[in-house]
Amino acid sequence: xxxxxxxxxxxxxxxxxxxxxxxxxxxxxxxxxxxxxxxxxxxxxxxxxxxxxxxxxxxxxxxxxxxxxxxxxxxxxxxxxxxxxxxxxxxxxxxxxxxxxxxxxxxxxxxxxxxxxxxxxxxxxxxxxxxxxxxxxxxxxxxxxxxxxxxxxxxxxxxxxxxxxxxxxxxxxxxxxxxxxxxxxxxxxxxxxxxxxxxxxxxxxxxxxxxxxxxxxxxxxxxxxxx
Numbered sequence: 554x555x556x557x558x559x560x561x562x563x564x565x566x567x568x569x570x571x572x573x574x575x576x577x578x579x580x581x582x583x584x585x586x587x588x589x590x591x592x593x594x595x596x597x598x599x600x601x602x603x604x605x606x607x608x609x610x611x612x613x614x615x616x617x618x619x620x621x622x623x624x625x626x627x628x629x630x631x632x633x634x635x636x637x638x639x640x641x642x643x644x645x646x647x648x649x650x651x652x653x654x655x656x657x658x659x660x661x662x663x664x665x666x667x668x669x670x671x672x673x674x675x676x677x678x679x680x681x682x683x684x685x686x687x688x689x690x691x692x693x694x695x696x697x698x699x700x701x702x703x704x705x706x707x708x709x710x711x712x713x714x715x716x717x718x719x720x721x722x723x724x725x726x727x728x729x730x731x732x733x734x735x736x737x738x739x740x741x742x743x744x745x746x747x748x749x750x751x752x753x754x755x756x757x758x759x760x761x762x763x764x765x766x767x768x769x770x771x772x773x774x775x776x777x778x779x780x
Contacts, residue, residue, distance in 0.1 A: 579639035581632060582646045584694070586624055586669070588655040590617050600658035612657040615675050620655070623674070623686045630687035634732040638695065641731060642777035646694075647701045653690060662689060664696030683741065683748040691732070692725055699724035701780045708767060708775045715759070722760035727772035730764065 592598055593613045600608045639646060653667045662670045669690055673682040684692070699721070703709045712720050726749075733742040749757035764772055 579636070579643070579645060580649070581635050581639065582648050582694075583650040584627065584631075584690070585650070585652045586620070586627070586655055586690075587652055588616055588620050593617065594654060594656065596654070597656055597658040604658070604660070606658055606660070608658050609677055612672060612675050612677055615677075616655060616657055616671050619675075623655075623671075626686045627690055630685070631691050633736065634687065634691040634728075635694070637732050637735050638691075638698070638728050638773075641773050644702075644777050644779065646698060647780070648697070651694070651697070653693070662693055664693045664700075667693060667697075669693065683744045685741075688729065688733075688741075692729060695725045695728045696721065698728075699776060702776060702778050705778045705780065706775055707778075708772060712763060715763075716756075718756045719759045719763070722756055723763050723767075724772055724776045726757065726760045727764045727769050728776070730761075730769050731773055734769070 588594060593616065596603070597608055597613060600606050635646075651667065653669050655671050656668050657670075657672050657675070659668045659670045662668060669686075671686075672678055673680075673684070674686055699706075703721075706724075708723060709720055712723065729745065730742060733739070733745070746758075746761060749761055752758070767775075
């Protein structure tokens with residue numbers, strides 16, 4: 554057998570061997586982060602009129618200048634979190650594409666509608682914030698993932714007497730813990746727990762305690778139920 558034929562056969566064998574792994578990879582949603590120049594979103598531009606909050610023009614300018622930086626952070630870190638979560642459950646994300654609006658007006662981040670409050674990542678913030686952009690975006694995106702199965706989730710049903718705001722965070726908190734553990738970010742994980750415990754509202758720390766009781770693995774497995 555000639556060397557060229559042998560190389561061709563070897564190359565074909567490698568492709569065949571790699572095919573199952575490629576086919577098994579869970580598709581990720583395409584996430585578009587929206588903050589149009591040169592003035593930001595309409596929401597931010599009329600923030601004072603709509604919700605009586607002042608917007609710092611320097612925050613708008615900085616967010617526009619650093620938008621590509623945050624998108625790159627998602628590509629490097631957030632997408633790794635998403636890959637780990639989807640592989641752990643074996644269930645695809647409910648959408649092929651999703652848009653997340655960035656804001657320096659919103660009082661908090663939220664999943665419905667999907668808004669990421671960016672103030673804590675900008676130079677005007679002088680307080681420590683445990684989430685980085687990738688983890689915060691992942692947190693809100695996981696609300697969509699968990700919401701798709703809550704009507705069939707045994708764990709969601711088990712805690713029917715718990716306020717909805719807490720139940721809605723059980724799976725999300727478990728996913729945060731899972732991806733931080735899997736990527737070796739143990740220091741950030743410990744700080745996240747302390748941050749949730751320090752918040753005035755008990756939503757996040759109560760969800761954390763439920764995950765402690767059930768176990769991260771069990772909550773992640775519960776999230777794999779088919780919608």
